[in-house]
Amino acid sequence: MRITIVLGAFLPVPTIMGGAVEKVWLALGEEFARRGHEVTIVSRSVPQFAKRETSKGVHHMRVRGFNAPRSLLWLKALDFIYSVRVISNLPPADLLVTNTFSLPVLVRNEKKGRLYVHVARFPKGQLRFYGRAHRLQGPSRVVVKAIQEQAPSLANRTVMIPYPAPTSVSEGAPPSLLMRAKMILFVGRIHPEKGVHLLVEAFARQARTVFAGWKLMIVGPSEEKFGGAGAEYVASLKELTEGVSDAVTFSGPIFDPPTLEQTLRRARLFVYPSLAERGETFGLAPLEAMTQGCAVLVSDLECFRDFVQDSVTGFAFDHRSSDPVQSLTSQLGRLVGDETMLARVAAAGYEKSTEYSLSRVADRFLQDFQIVTQNS
Secondary structure, three states, X not given: OEEEEEOOOOOOOOOOOOXXXXXXXXXXXXXXXXXXXXXXXXXXXXXXXXXXXXXXXXEEEEEOOOOOOOOHHHHHHHHHHHHHHHHOOOOOOOEEEEXXXXXXXXXXXXXXXXXEEEOOOOOXXXXXXXXXXXXXXXXXXXXHHHHHHHOHHHHHHEEEOOOOOOOOOOOOOOOOHHHOOOEEEEEOOOOHHHOHHHHHXXXXXXXXXXXXXXXXXXXXXXXXXXXXXXXXXXXXXXXXXXXXXXXXXXXXXXXXXXXXXXXXXXXXXXXXXXXXXXXXXXXXXXXXXXXXXXXXXXXXXHHHHHOOOEOOOEEEEOOOOOOHXXXXXXXHHHHHOOHHHHHHHHHHHHHHHHHHOHXXXXXXXXHHXXXXXXXX
């Protein structure tokens, strides 16, 4: 099968600037190629990478893109420009997979592949223009529900296929929880919608009492071009740690997969307190932490419930309460005070993560690709 995967205008592949969707589709593309399919990935060009090359069986085509702007309207305009550039370079294919906003509207030549739209974010009304799509694929049940509600005429073309968990690059299973440092870890964009301030304040409130002996590590980009909120937000976070800054580390981003994996394997508890009610569509970061044996604590967003069952495979706190910081503080205190429970749930989470292996998820995509390409 000839598969073209068109990723967005703002991040390159490989993921030297981050990007969960880019990381996922690179892994899937390489797995498809390993199984004998002809795969082309189109992504943003950067000076570090050739405009055209083949790596691990995947043909890479890189097109001039942009740094992500703050304005949503301008972002959509830049996506349109990038999509126009992409169309003229598309190779013939059986299937055209994309998560871009504009390409599903612009592409009209089925020789470039049957249109397979990966809905990576909550739809914002654009789906009514995607009538030529043969498939709309969401990574979680809540996204598929949103697709069907916003575009009921396309409901019979929707499917839920989750993201795969990143494949471990380390030998052997992750170390047991009690062999790890007493470390709480966050990995993600440093932005208010990720709830980082809730976590920092919750930890700082009781860093010398309930959390004595524990460390908090914040990993992720704060620069606006990477989707962060900028230096002012980071400064406000550091203000919250006044008096306990020796227990809190802001490391910046870790884009190197082996280094990130080792960081996850050192932590006992991974916390992802996202507040993005219509921003989070799956929760790849918590799933990645589960694959490395961390216990995970997430906010009560619906997208996390596909794999985080409270007190079974992970934990949740009420981020919608009148005092979400206190809700998080209380839950953290309960977890760090019960090592047996933390280890039991971490082990169950690790087992749950195997359901999201690259091999299993690739199987589901390829089966669906066959259905899409064979249907007249």
